[in-house]
Amino acid sequence: MSTPYKPEVVEASAQRHWREARSFEVDEDPDKEKFYCLTMFPYPSGKLHMGHVRVYTISDVIARYQRMQGKHVLQPMGWDAFGMPAENAAFKHGVPPARWTYANIGEMRAQLDRLGYAYDWSREITTCRPDYYRWEQWLFTRMFDKGLVYRKNSIVNWDPVDQTVLANEQVIDGRGWRSGAPVERREIPQWFMRITAYADELLEELDRMPGWPDSVKTMQRNWIGRSEGVELSFDVEGEDQPLTVYTTRPDTLMGVTFMAVAAEHPLAARAAKDDPGIAAFIDECLQTDASEATLETMEKKGMPLGISAVHPLSGEDVPLWVANFVLMSYGTGAVMAVPGHDERDWEFAKKHGLPIKQVIAPAGGAEIDIQEQAFVDRGVLVNSGEYDGLDFDAAFDAIAERFEETGRGRRAVNYRLRDWGVSRQRYWGAPIPIIYCDDCGAVPVPEEDLPVVLPEDVDVTGAGSPLRDMPEFVDVACPTCGEDARRETDTFDTFVESSWYFARYACPDADTAMLDERAAYWTPVDQYTGGIEHAILHLLYSRFFQRVMRDEGLTEVSEPFARLLTQGMVLKDGAKMSKNKGNVVDPQELIGKYGADTVRLFMMFAAPPEQSLEWSDEGVQGSYRFLKRFWNAVADHMAAGPVAALDVAALNDEQKALRRKTHRTIRKIDDDLGRRSSFNTAVAAAMELLNAVNRMQDDSDAGRAVVHEALEAVVLMLSPMTPHICHALWLELGHSTPVIDRRWPEIDASALELDTVELVVQVNGKLRGRVQVPACADEDAIGQLAAADENVRRFVEGNEIRKVIVVPGRLVNIVV
RNA sequence: GCCCGGGUGGCGGAAUUGGUAGACGCAGCGGACUUAAAAUCCGCUGGCCGAAAGGCCGUGCCGGUUCGAGUCCGGCCCUGGGCACCA
Numbered sequence: 001m002s003t004p005y006k007p008e009v010v011e012a013s014a015q016r017h018w019r020e021a022r023s024f025e026v027d028e029d030p031d032k033e034k035f036y037c038l039t040m041f042p043y044p045s046g047k048l049h050m051g052h053v054r055v056y057t058i059s060d061v062i063a064r065y066q067r068m069q070g071k072h073v074l075q076p077m078g079w080d081a082f083g084m085p086a087e088n089a090a091f092k093h094g095v096p097p098a099r100w101t102y103a104n105i106g107e108m109r110a111q112l113d114r115l116g117y118a119y120d121w122s123r124e125i126t127t128c129r130p131d132y133y134r135w136e137q138w139l140f141t142r143m144f145d146k147g148l149v150y151r152k153n154s155i156v157n158w159d160p161v162d163q164t165v166l167a168n169e170q171v172i173d174g175r176g177w178r179s180g181a182p183v184e185r186r187e188i189p190q191w192f193m194r195i196t197a198y199a200d201e202l203l204e205e206l207d208r209m210p211g212w213p214d215s216v217k218t219m220q221r222n223w224i225g226r227s228e229g230v231e232l233s234f235d236v237e238g239e240d241q242p243l244t245v246y247t248t249r250p251d252t253l254m255g256v257t258f259m260a261v262a263a264e265h266p267l268a269a270r271a272a273k274d275d276p277g278i279a280a281f282i283d284e285c286l287q288t289d290a291s292e293a294t295l296e297t298m299e300k301k302g303m304p305l306g307i308s309a310v311h312p313l314s315g316e317d318v319p320l321w322v323a324n325f326v327l328m329s330y331g332t333g334a335v336m337a338v339p340g341h342d343e344r345d346w347e348f349a350k351k352h353g354l355p356i357k358q359v360i361a362p363a364g365g366a367e368i369d370i371q372e373q374a375f376v377d378r379g380v381l382v383n384s385g386e387y388d389g390l391d392f393d394a395a396f397d398a399i400a401e402r403f404e405e406t407g408r409g410r411r412a413v414n415y416r417l418r419d420w421g422v423s424r425q426r427y428w429g430a431p432i433p434i435i436y437c438d439d440c441g442a443v444p445v446p447e448e449d450l451p452v453v454l455p456e457d458v459d460v461t462g463a464g465s466p467l468r469d470m471p472e473f474v475d476v477a478c479p480t481c482g483e484d485a486r487r488e489t490d491t492f493d494t495f496v497e498s499s500w501y502f503a504r505y506a507c508p509d510a511d512t513a514m515l516d517e518r519a520a521y522w523t524p525v526d527q528y529t530g531g532i533e534h535a536i537l538h539l540l541y542s543r544f545f546q547r548v549m550r551d552e553g554l555t556e557v558s559e560p561f562a563r564l565l566t567q568g569m570v571l572k573d574g575a576k577m578s579k580n581k582g583n584v585v586d587p588q589e590l591i592g593k594y595g596a597d598t599v600r601l602f603m604m605f606a607a608p609p610e611q612s613l614e615w616s617d618e619g620v621q622g623s624y625r626f627l628k629r630f631w632n633a634v635a636d637h638m639a640a641g642p643v644a645a646l647d648v649a650a651l652n653d654e655q656k657a658l659r660r661k662t663h664r665t666i667r668k669i670d671d672d673l674g675r676r677s678s679f680n681t682a683v684a685a686a687m688e689l690l691n692a693v694n695r696m697q698d699d700s701d702a703g704r705a706v707v708h709e710a711l712e713a714v715v716l717m718l719s720p721m722t723p724h725i726c727h728a729l730w731l732e733l734g735h736s737t738p739v740i741d742r743r744w745p746e747i748d749a750s751a752l753e754l755d756t757v758e759l760v761v762q763v764n765g766k767l768r769g770r771v772q773v774p775a776c777a778d779e780d781a782i783g784q785l786a787a788a789d790e791n792v793r794r795f796v797e798g799n800e801i802r803k804v805i806v807v808p809g810r811l812v813n814i815v816v
Numbered sequence: 817g818c819c820c821g822g823g824u825g826g827c828g829g830a831a832u833u834g835g836u837a838g839a840c841g842c843a844g845c846g847g848a849c850u851u852a853a854a855a856u857c858c859g860c861u862g863g864c865c866g867a868a869a870g871g872c873c874g875u876g877c878c879g880g881u882u883c884g885a886g887u888c889c890g891g892c893c894c895u896g897g898g899c900a901c902c903a
Binding site: 085290296608625632687758807810 | 817818820822830832835839843870882883884898899900901
């Protein structure tokens with residue numbers, strides 16, 4: 001009698017083996033083909049959630065599959081350890097963020113180990129450790145020297161009651177999350193990284209990244225938002241400086257009937273000095289949070305400034321407005337408005353009684369009424385004087401040239417992408433390595449003084465960074481002149497840490513350089529897996545940082561991630577699992593009840609990886625039942641005594657059929673795991689094969705031999721998904737080499753061959769019958785066999801056959 | 817508002833390049849085993865008509881292309897992600 005399946009025993013034993021054999025620690029072996037398999041590292045919140053389990057299981061399956069292909073696989077893990085939750089917890093519980101964070105890391109590491117992931121823990125990274133963040137401080141100072149970082153004013157959400165800067169997440173319906181006070185937009189000086197210097201390269205390389213999903217590449221293209229247009233200068237009455245605007249539609253220039261500037265624009269500020277109404281309107285514009293979604297969805301409002309610009313072609317006066325939909329951060333903070341040919345301008349003009357002028361007509365000559373609806377397509381110029389009759393391209397060139405000749409404008413490429421603001425007015429982050437001196441200005445901290453260590457023993461009050469009140473941190477001598485100076489108290493955006501950690505896993509202990517020669521062996525990452533929510537920011541910043549490191553001579557790699565898989569969320573009752581909704585399922589509990597393999601199997605089986613996964617307690621039980629059946633199938637098979645060697649020449653039809661199923665399944669699962677990342681169908685195929693094995697009632701030597709072959713194949717192929725039970729079953733099947741060190745099963749091509757194939761017969765595209773035909777039959781013979789089918793004849797008789805379409809191996813369609 | 821996804825039985829999903837819609841699993845129903853229950857095993861399971869053979873309908877909605885559309889094209893509806901300080 002065999003022992004029943006006990007996951008807790010099986011899993012402890014397999015994990016002990018991996019630990020003692022150091023199965024997952026890898027070095028740099030130039031003779032082996034490397035495979036670097038990485039997941040987006042977690043924020044150490046303290047508890048693993050189902051989203052973590054899903055993404056880490058996906059990655060682990062890929063890592064283990066690639067190992068079975070003979071690759072030298074690195075799968076590291078670490079902690080994205082800086083961030084707001086630690087400050088919030090500190091504020092709430094009075095624990096310093098560092099202590100809270102390190103405690104959480106300990107708990108989460110144990111949880112990950114319980115799931116049996118194949119991590120090389122010797123390379124663990126914790127981003128809040130000085131030996132990690134010192135290198136991003138160092139890179140920042142290098143970027144400073146190259147002019148890749150600079151300081152400028154930019155907008156933040158300001159809570160006027162708590163006197164603190166709020167993250168967008170901390171603004172609820174325009175109010176501070178703790179104070180409830182209406183949030184204001186406020187300008188403060190902040191540090192920026194010049195990602196726009198790499199805009200073209202980041203854009204163009206997307207065309208040469210076959211390993212990334214098209215959707216992510218499209219999102220990044222649109223985010224970078226390259227456009228070709230013209231910069232035009234409009235003289236403004238009473239101003240020395242002209243007002244410059246950028247437009248992608250210079251062909252509509254003669255249709256400009258007003259202009260608008262952002263609330264923060266200097267012209268608006270000047271007008272506000274003499275006009276309390278304008279001042280009040282600008283104040284009102286600033287009473288919103290700074291997110292683009294808010295700005296784009298709020299009611300479009302504006303006010304005339306009482307001054308005019310001069311139209312550069314017609315010389316007519318163009319009234320100047322201040323409007324809440326113009327963004328100071330995009331382009332020049334001013335726009336020319338063409339209500340006839342722009343949706344938003346049209347609505348604004350209608351609302352405020354501004355003129356709407358048609359200057360573009362449809363190329364086809366169709367009649368339009370510009371007063372009813374804006375015409376935004378490209379067309380032919382009208383009402384534009386000497387430019388009448390030109391199409392878009394000709395008008396673009398003619399107008400651009402005219403401005404270039406007079407020096408009042410130029411062709412310009414513009415990007416939607418903005419430089420990356422990295423300053424955060426928070427404590428729990430990497431200090432920005434800058435010292436402010438009254439005489440020398442902003443001075444980067446010299447390399448020998450790095451890292452600038454964040455003091456870890458602090459009291460968090462919730463109102464601003466505690467660093468500001470720590471003279472021992474702030475007061476410092478200027479590195480240039482030695483006079484009294486002040487240290488920067490802002491810290492880096494946590495995206496800075498996650499923009500280069502993937503490279504550091506190659507050499508986490510390098511203490512004389514950011515990266516060493518080991519990075520040349522491991523990078524780029526061959527397979528990167530993480531949430532679709534990171535499709536733009538994290539992935540774009542990482543691509544940027546990789547290039548900055550390249551240009552610093554640290555690596556020759558430009559693209560950090562060769563292949564990308566973006567996995568969907570885990571839902572319960574149609575909603576994302578969250579404490580607020582009370583629909584959280586704790587992985588720990590489930591692992592205690594069913595074991596890690598059941599949880600892993602369910603995660604892989606329940607949905608394709610890119611799609612959201614609907615949690616189901618019954619589905620988990622189904623996975624558990626399958627593993628019990630799997631266990632019993634192997635145990636029963638082995639309990640029946642020794643298995644004879646397989647003699648393929650001596651098989652009957654049923655035995656041949658099982659062998660065919662075995663080798664077809666190997667081919668399918670290999671394709672599903674290796675090429676398609678289709679784990680759910682891989683599991684289904686393994687289940688089908690096991691069902692076929694269980695249906696086989698054949699105690700003959702040959703019958704037991706083909707069953708043995710099938711069971712070995714299932715154990716090997718499921719071992720990436722359920723590694724613990726497969727570890728045990730492989731030993732049970734009589735092997736001494738553990739399954740972790742085995743290769744993927746070989747396909748016997750001769751087992752796949754078939755004498756006859758079944759074809760579907762259609763008449764006019766509708767299924768009417770099935771026929772068995774020899775595998776080698778030609779189209780005429782197939783057509784005749786198909787037409788001979790009794791049911792097919794009923795639909796063909798009395799009609800003329802117009803065409804017979806044969807799709808080899810699939811179907812015959814008779815068109816009558 | 818803008819950008820990118822998704823929508824198929826009672827449920828999760830399959831259908832890989834335009835070629836058998838519903839693989840695999842869950843739930844349900846029927847049966848075996850059991851004193852009984854649990855567990856396990858076997859069978860059935862998109863809707864409608866039919867005794868059966870078989871037929872008709874069916875992949876969010878409307879229209880189109882094709883011998884053939886879940887898959888391609890046009891227009892809509894619903895829903896998820898992102899929108900630069902959540903990570």
